[in-house]
Amino acid sequence: MNNIKRIKVGMASCGLAAGAQEIYDILSADLGDKLEGTGCIGMCFREPLVEIEFTDGRNLTIGDVDPERARLLAEKLTTEIPEEWIIYDTASKEFAKQPYFSKQHKIALRNSGIINPESIEEYLEKDGYEGLKKALKMPGDDLCQLILDSGLRGRGGAGFPTGLKWKFARRSQNDQKYIICNADEGDPGAFMDRSLLEGDPHAVLEGMVIGGCAIGATMGYIYVRAEYPLAIERLEKALIQAREKGFIGKNIFGSGFDFDLEIKKGAGAFVCGEETALMHSIEGDRGMPTLKPPFPAESGLWGKPSNINNVETLANIPWIVFHGPEKYAAIGTEDSKGTKVFALTGKVKYSGTVEVPMGSTLREIIFDISGGIKNDKQFKAVQIGGPSGGCLPESLLDTVVEYKALNATGAIMGSGGMVVMDEETCMVDVAKYFLNFTVEESCGKCTFCRIGTRRMYEILDRITRGEGKMSDLDELEKLGHQVKNGSLCGLGQTAPNPVITSLKYFRDEYVAHIEGKKCPAGVCKELILFTIDEEKCTGCTLCARNCPVDAISGEVKKLHLIDQEACIKCGKCYDVCRFDAVIKE
Amino acid sequence: MVQMLEELKPMLAKYKGERGVLIPVLQDIQEKYKYIPPDSVAVISKELRIPVTKINGVITFYSQFRSEPVGKYIVRICNGTACFVNNAESISDTLKEALKIDVDETTEDKLFTLEKVACLGCCSLAPVIMINDKVFGKLDSTKVKKIIERYQKEQPDE
Numbered sequence: 001m002n003n004i005k006r007i008k009v010g011m012a013s014c015g016l017a018a019g020a021q022e023i024y025d026i027l028s029a030d031l032g033d034k035l036e037g038t039g040c041i042g043m044c045f046r047e048p049l050v051e052i053e054f055t056d057g058r059n060l061t062i063g064d065v066d067p068e069r070a071r072l073l074a075e076k077l078t079t080e081i082p083e084e085w086i087i088y089d090t091a092s093k094e095f096a097k098q099p100y101f102s103k104q105h106k107i108a109l110r111n112s113g114i115i116n117p118e119s120i121e122e123y124l125e126k127d128g129y130e131g132l133k134k135a136l137k138m139p140g141d142d143l144c145q146l147i148l149d150s151g152l153r154g155r156g157g158a159g160f161p162t163g164l165k166w167k168f169a170r171r172s173q174n175d176q177k178y179i180i181c182n183a184d185e186g187d188p189g190a191f192m193d194r195s196l197l198e199g200d201p202h203a204v205l206e207g208m209v210i211g212g213c214a215i216g217a218t219m220g221y222i223y224v225r226a227e228y229p230l231a232i233e234r235l236e237k238a239l240i241q242a243r244e245k246g247f248i249g250k251n252i253f254g255s256g257f258d259f260d261l262e263i264k265k266g267a268g269a270f271v272c273g274e275e276t277a278l279m280h281s282i283e284g285d286r287g288m289p290t291l292k293p294p295f296p297a298e299s300g301l302w303g304k305p306s307n308i309n310n311v312e313t314l315a316n317i318p319w320i321v322f323h324g325p326e327k328y329a330a331i332g333t334e335d336s337k338g339t340k341v342f343a344l345t346g347k348v349k350y351s352g353t354v355e356v357p358m359g360s361t362l363r364e365i366i367f368d369i370s371g372g373i374k375n376d377k378q379f380k381a382v383q384i385g386g387p388s389g390g391c392l393p394e395s396l397l398d399t400v401v402e403y404k405a406l407n408a409t410g411a412i413m414g415s416g417g418m419v420v421m422d423e424e425t426c427m428v429d430v431a432k433y434f435l436n437f438t439v440e441e442s443c444g445k446c447t448f449c450r451i452g453t454r455r456m457y458e459i460l461d462r463i464t465r466g467e468g469k470m471s472d473l474d475e476l477e478k479l480g481h482q483v484k485n486g487s488l489c490g491l492g493q494t495a496p497n498p499v500i501t502s503l504k505y506f507r508d509e510y511v512a513h514i515e516g517k518k519c520p521a522g523v524c525k526e527l528i529l530f531t532i533d534e535e536k537c538t539g540c541t542l543c544a545r546n547c548p549v550d551a552i553s554g555e556v557k558k559l560h561l562i563d564q565e566a567c568i569k570c571g572k573c574y575d576v577c578r579f580d581a582v583i584k585e
Numbered sequence: 586m587v588q589m590l591e592e593l594k595p596m597l598a599k600y601k602g603e604r605g606v607l608i609p610v611l612q613d614i615q616e617k618y619k620y621i622p623p624d625s626v627a628v629i630s631k632e633l634r635i636p637v638t639k640i641n642g643v644i645t646f647y648s649q650f651r652s653e654p655v656g657k658y659i660v661r662i663c664n665g666t667a668c669f670v671n672n673a674e675s676i677s678d679t680l681k682e683a684l685k686i687d688v689d690e691t692t693e694d695k696l697f698t699l700e701k702v703a704c705l706g707c708c709s710l711a712p713v714i715m716i717n718d719k720v721f722g723k724l725d726s727t728k729v730k731k732i733i734e735r736y737q738k739e740q741p742d743e
Contacts (some may be wrong), residue, residue, distance in 0.1 A: 017707045017720035044709030077634035146717045188704040189666030226612070226649055228706065229718075267608050267647035270703065284607035285639075286646040302604070344666035352709055383666065433669050437703070443646075549680070570675065572726070 003055050004034060004077065010113060011037035012198040013191075013230050014352075018047035023070045028215045031076040039199020043100075044352035047085055051113075052077070059575060061088035093531070099368035100350065105331065105357045107154075107339045108315040112199030112353075112575045115282055117234050120241040123202040129247050129348030134499035136255040143214040145168055147317065150325035151337030156182060156273070156310035157414045158490070159336070159403040162317075167305060168297035169215040172305035177217040180301065180308045182278060183224035183231070186270040187386030190417030193311035195353045197224070201238035201314065205261065205315030209248060211271030212259045212320055215307050223278050226268065226390040235263055248423040263280055270387075270441035274489045275300075275308045277443070288443045289489035296348035300537065310415065312341055336402035340413070344370045346420040347377065356401065363397040371438055377422040380521075385414025387434045387441075388494030390501030391427060410501045412494065427506040428513055428522035432460040434498040442491065449492030452483040456499060464524040468514040476503060522584045525569040532560050532573075536581035541584060543573035589624040590631075595630045607635060607643055610648055619659075620651040646704075655698040656691045658736055660684075660716050665704030667711040676712050677701070679726040683733045696737070716741070 028035050041049045046063030053059050062085045078111040088095050113398050115122035135143055148163025186195040208220045243247045250258045250435050264282050271277045272287040279301045282288035288480045300306025310457045320328045336358040345351045349371030373379050381391040390411030435457040456479050459472050460462045480496030487493050512518050519527040539557040551567045554560030596613055600606040614625050627697050630637045644650045662677050684697050692696040707713050710722025
């Protein structure tokens with residue numbers, strides 16, 4: 001016990017959802033003073049996670065900690081911890097060689113899962129607010145140039161050089177300027193910003209103060225989704241601590257620079273991720289985009305020059321200022337510098353957040369770091385960039401992660417959501433899912449986005465029901481281009497991407513739905529049929545007992561039959577059969 | 586209306602004279618009542634001098650705001666991409682069947698309201714649902730049924 005320095009429990013949203021609070025409570029009975037919570041450790045697939053820090057510097061990470069394991073763990077701390085519990089051990093070279101660890105490079109997530117996000121002292125121990133000290137001694141123009149030299153581009157997805165954006169805002173002359181953090185992470189399937197805010201809120205605050213200092217803004221706003229209550233709570237705590245220490249407020253570090261910050265909660269509108277819509281929402285209006293120019297750098301929030309950066313962009317800033325732009329620019333490719341955080345989900349073995357250097361291939365991320373596909377299934381596609389992005393096939397897995405290369409495929413870098421799909425995912429259904437999302441989230445201002453996406457959705461719906469025509473595919477392409485060109489903001493301009501890319505790379509699946517009236521993945525209910533294999537059925541009655549509509553008949557130890565009229569194609573029988581006797585076709 | 590005015594006056598006082606307050610005000614009201622009572626709109630309008638049309642415009646624009654009262658337990662079905670590819674649709678069907686209501690409806694006993702949300706952000710536990718503030722992950726139809734039964738008996742923590 002005496003050789004233990006600290007014990008940390010991963011208490012970000014995923015960890016808590018997996019039961020981390022209960023684990024924390026169990027452990028605290030025995031280990032009270034050495035125990036603390038930390039942010040996202042990144043290995044969501046093994047939550048809840050506990051990390052033990054020994055006084056000699058050794059770190060042990062233990063996964064799948066259920067209540068029983070937690071109780072045993074509290075006992076075993078004095079003896080040996082079973083090997084199979086350990087998912088990482090800093091004292092063992094073997095672990096470091098595993099691609100999950102060796103292929104990652106953490107800059108934005110440098111403290112997440114390492115420090116207690118509710119303790120400013122721990123952030124300070126990790127050179128926290130040192131970047132700000134350095135920034136305050138620099139002229140604003142030099143600071144903008146420094147970020148420009150680092151090659152950092154906007155991590156929200158569009159990839160505009162951050163230093164250049166800052167220069168534009170700096171050049172605008174006004175008595176009041178604003179810096180805004182866009183934490184309205186709306187892409188379904190993306191949670192990088194949530195992890196960052198929950199795991200290292202001070203990094204984002206520090207990035208904002210440095211940004212304010214560079215462009216001459218004295219007031220900042222963090223616009224964060226209301227769906228992220230824990231991120232909001234930790235930001236609020238961090239803000240109080242930073243104020244107490246004088247990192248935010250009047251005359252910061254005696255430099256004469258004043259800066260204040262306010263947290264604004266979003267109210268659930270995807271379009272508010274768009275800069276102008278976000279500012280209208282802060283002003284208390286409907287979050288509808290407006291025409292640019294004027295750009296926010298000239299006339300933004302309340303008509304004043306404003307600069308908006310994404311969470312990940314801002315979290316990189318303190319590191320870049322502290323370590324120098326050369327060090328950041330040394331990582332990555334010619335086109336894209338530094339690292340990128342991705343949230344890996346879907347059918348991969350190890351889902352969670354990862355941070356890789358730019359220039360890594362999709363294959364490395366999905367297969368080496370994230371362990372490939374669950375349950376030995378076949379990889380089919382990876383969806384990058386959420387509703388604005390695209391679905392890429394196996395043949396493009398060697399594409400490197402950088403803005404230019406990803407744009408060339410028809411997908412986009414996006415904010416970092418990466419959803420992996422296997423042979424059981426229907427690409428037409430996925431395209432329909434994204435279009436449905438856009439239809440619901442379109443603010444309605446532009447006709448093409450409001451009505452065009454709905455027409456596209458209807459066509460896709462028709463195809464998934466087996467009522468499509470081959471001419472529908474041309475219609476989808478035509479409409480897709482019209483929606484792209486006829487929309488004011490990023491939402492409409494990118495909304496057709498999931499359809500256009502899946503048509504480009506998975507056209508045969510569309511054709512199978514239309515001409516063959518089949519869904520190759522076995523997803524679209526109108527196009528599949530469940531039957532029972534005479535040879536394999538043992539008459540165990542399991543399927544009949546599980547059928548919600550009593551569509552399966554048959555006596556014990558005799559062949560069962562599915563009444564096709566009554567069947568609702570829920571697939572329950574297919575899932576429960578232990579003899580693979582239910583056939584889906 | 587008079588009663589609503591009395592109830593809301595202290596809450597609205599801190600927002601008087603400030604700009605950009607409409608969304609936080611509505612969030613406060615929804616936190617108190619779990620929805621935006623129609624009477625409160627008139628009170629906000631009068632107290633903060635914001636036109637009723639603008640208030641209603643904002644309420645209808647943002648998915649967070651509800652104009653109908655809700656049940657004791659709000660069941661949110663995550664419809665994020667990760668949940669979607671992990672068969673969230675069957676979770677949603679099971680819930681509709683178990684509660685005998687559709688999405689955006691409330692059960693007759695006022696115990697449950699069913700909602701679909703864009704993404705709860707715990708994608709690695711997909712498919713997930715959230716009941717009030719508690720997240721349930723790695724679900725299948727059987728697990729969902731059991732969870733709902735516990736809540737129906739009003740013994741959620743059993």
